[in-house]
Amino acid sequence: MTNFPTTVSVDVPATPAFVQVLRNVVAGVAARLDMPIDQIEDIRLAVTEASSLLLREGDPTTLRMAIGRDEDTLDVTLTTDGRADAWPTEQVMASWPWLVVKGLTDEIRADPGDGTGLSIGFTKGRERVDR
Amino acid sequence: MSDRTGPTRSEEEIAELFRKLPDPGAREALATEFLPLAEYFARRFSGRGEPVDDLTQTASLGLLNAIDRFDPGRGVPFSTYAAATIVGELKRHFRDRGWALRVPRNVQETAILVNRTVSTMWQDLGRAPTVAEIARAADIGEDDVLQALDALQAYTTDSLDAPVGDASTTAAESIGSEDRSFEVSEDWLSVAPALRDLPERERTILYLRFFEGKTQTEIADELGISQMHVSRLVSQALEKLREQTGGV
Numbered sequence: 001m002t003n004f005p006t007t008v009s010v011d012v013p014a015t016p017a018f019v020q021v022l023r024n025v026v027a028g029v030a031a032r033l034d035m036p037i038d039q040i041e042d043i044r045l046a047v048t049e050a051s052s053l054l055l056r057e058g059d060p061t062t063l064r065m066a067i068g069r070d071e072d073t074l075d076v077t078l079t080t081d082g083r084a085d086a087w088p089t090e091q092v093m094a095s096w097p098w099l100v101v102k103g104l105t106d107e108i109r110a111d112p113g114d115g116t117g118l119s120i121g122f123t124k125g126r127e128r129v130d131r
Numbered sequence: 132m133s134d135r136t137g138p139t140r141s142e143e144e145i146a147e148l149f150r151k152l153p154d155p156g157a158r159e160a161l162a163t164e165f166l167p168l169a170e171y172f173a174r175r176f177s178g179r180g181e182p183v184d185d186l187t188q189t190a191s192l193g194l195l196n197a198i199d200r201f202d203p204g205r206g207v208p209f210s211t212y213a214a215a216t217i218v219g220e221l222k223r224h225f226r227d228r229g230w231a232l233r234v235p236r237n238v239q240e241t242a243i244l245v246n247r248t249v250s251t252m253w254q255d256l257g258r259a260p261t262v263a264e265i266a267r268a269a270d271i272g273e274d275d276v277l278q279a280l281d282a283l284q285a286y287t288t289d290s291l292d293a294p295v296g297d298a299s300t301t302a303a304e305s306i307g308s309e310d311r312s313f314e315v316s317e318d319w320l321s322v323a324p325a326l327r328d329l330p331e332r333e334r335t336i337l338y339l340r341f342f343e344g345k346t347q348t349e350i351a352d353e354l355g356i357s358q359m360h361v362s363r364l365v366s367q368a369l370e371k372l373r374e375q376t377g378g379v
Contacts, residue, residue: 024281031277036259037249038347040280041362045369052373096322096372103341 008067014060014080019051022065022078029067030074035126042104043074043124049097049104050078050120057092057118058082073106077121087111087118140164149203161198162191168210169194169217176221186221193220238282244269245279246359253358258348283359325372333368340365 010025012018023044030040051063060080068075088110092098102108105122140148145164151157169190176190177183197216201209248269252260262280266273326334332354339345339353347365351358 024277027277027281031262031273034261034263036261037265037280038259038358038362040262041347041366045366048373049369094322096325099322100341100369103344 006068009064011062011064014055014063014082016052016055018063019048019055022047022051022063025065026067026074026076029069033069033072033074033126035074039124039126043076046101046104046122046124047076047078049100050076050122053092053095053097054078054080054082054118054120057087058084060118073123073125075121075123077119079117079119081117084118088120145209146203149201149209152198158195158198162195165194165198165210165213166191168213172214172217172221176225181225186224189220189224190217193217196220238278241271241275242279242282244271245276246283249359250357253348259358283363329368329371333364333371336361336364337368 008025008029010022012021026047027040027044030043035043047065054060054063058080060082062081064079066077066079068077088098092110098108101120101122105124108120108122110118110120145161148157148161148164152161170187173183173186173190176186193216194213197209197213200216201212203209205212245265248265249260252264252268256264260268262273262276265276269276326337329337336350336354339350340347345353347358347361351361354361
């Protein structure tokens with residue numbers, strides 16, 4: 001794990017086909033953090049589910065994924081340029097994808113951003129190996 | 132093209148041989164002359180699970196066809212024509228065996244290797260291995276491991292040699308047999324309707340994974356299936372739910 005920048009970020013068109021690209025990117029980054037493969041899979045799923053929520057909301061055209069990390073934790077934020085009056089809605093927070101992201105990660109958050117878009121973020125720490 | 136595959140005769144000598152066809156001696160001389168070309172392409176197509184000898188034979192057949200069909204009047208060099216014919220023959224060879232060339236055989240083989248390595252390491256370590264650990268154990272590159280893991284996720288549950296538990300016992304039965312009481316969370320109740328159409332086993336796994344917070348390893352132990360299998364069933368179930376709700 002050498003010369004890993006603090007943040008990796010990727011912009012893709014806000015379409016389901018490009019979510020696959022984000023899945024692969026996040027898996028590659030997690031692998032470089034030496035995460036076990038089950039956690040990598042968790043992160044991939046979380047990215048997919050979070051994206052599926054974001055793509056449905058507010059007619060987005062661009063989906064951005066920013067991955068930050070410190071030694072043992074990945075912090076992933078997905079943001080679109082979609083607009084909504086309220087975010088996250090009750091409906092979103094009671095949805096299956098939301099619960100999946102919540103269940104797979106250490107912490108989930110959703111911000112309306114700074115008024116420029118909608119986002120869902122999560123952190124996932126490398127688990128202790130002696131379970 | 133490398134020197135090794137280049138003809139040793141001059142253009143005129145080769146043209147002369149073609150004029151002598153269908154003389155068997157001329158045909159053989161041409162075949163010998165261009166055999167390195169056939170061997171070259173056979174090697175290019177190797178590493179996809181077919182023995183090189185078979186490929187060389189196929190390529191040689193393509194070469195003979197090229198010799199018999201070549202029309203010197205067309206103004207195309209024979210080597211160009213032969214290369215196209217040989218490659219065509221090799222592609223047909225793979226097609227006949229049902230292997231799509233676009234997915235090289237070695238990706239599948241790597242996936243199987245990675246799958247086995249993961250199962251073994253998971254048992255040995257008592258946790259999921261990292262990509263770097265798998266790469267070291269299987270003696271392949273980390274990118275190959277990632278690619279293989281991706282391919283494994285894309286596979287349906289029965290396409291690899293993944294060990295599966297006793298198929299006659301459903302997940303529901305195995306849970307019931309422990310007389311286990313579900314402490315159903317509100318979260319679960321709110322999403323339960325969406326899960327109605329999933330097979331029992333997938334629903335159970337999703338419950339254990341997301342509402343009891345069990346790890347893949349714990350679920351695998353509980354249900355008597357491999358961790359990779361749990362992982363695939365989770366992906367599969369989530370995908371169905373997404374399709375159902377019109378998401379990604």
